[in-house]
Amino acid sequence: MSDEQWYYEISTGTVTQGKHGSVFDRMGPYPDEETARRALEIAKERNAAADEDDADN
Template identity: 60%
Template sequence: MSESTGDWYYDVSTGEVSRGKVPHALNRMGPYPDEATARRAIEIAEERNRQADAEDEDD
């Protein structure tokens, strides 16, 4: 997706949310479909990690 599609990113080093790709990609999480979802990036990652951990325990 490109910047014109409205992709949003979360910068883990600053906690800022931005629209479109910006420098320092190593600190960036996304893309997310909207600003509100990008602001939840850490929460989303934690939820996914819990789900993956639960699946690992089942194996």
Template identity: 60%
Template sequence: MSDSSGWYYCLTHQAVEQGKGCKGPDRMGPYPDEATAARALEIARERTRAADEADRQYRGGDA
């Protein structure tokens, strides 16, 4: 049975959830599929690194 409300990564339980689950502040998503939700922390680290690099570039390369 499929739930169309997306996949999430629960920070409290460190587990993937589909549809309704833990409270919104305790989870990341929605993601399009279970495999992507399982990579939520890795995706967040990649996005943080990219944002940090963009900030360095914006400030002239030093920071």
């Protein structure tokens, strides 16, 4: 079975379809290439939301 999901490789900034490289250097999976290209931005948004939630508790 092939992996058709998209991943962002942290060390190179490369977006690939399928799992390539180390699991420790990979973000994803994402449903499409465009979303995978936004991986760092998405992570930043999620971290900010989590920080805000922590501050509220």
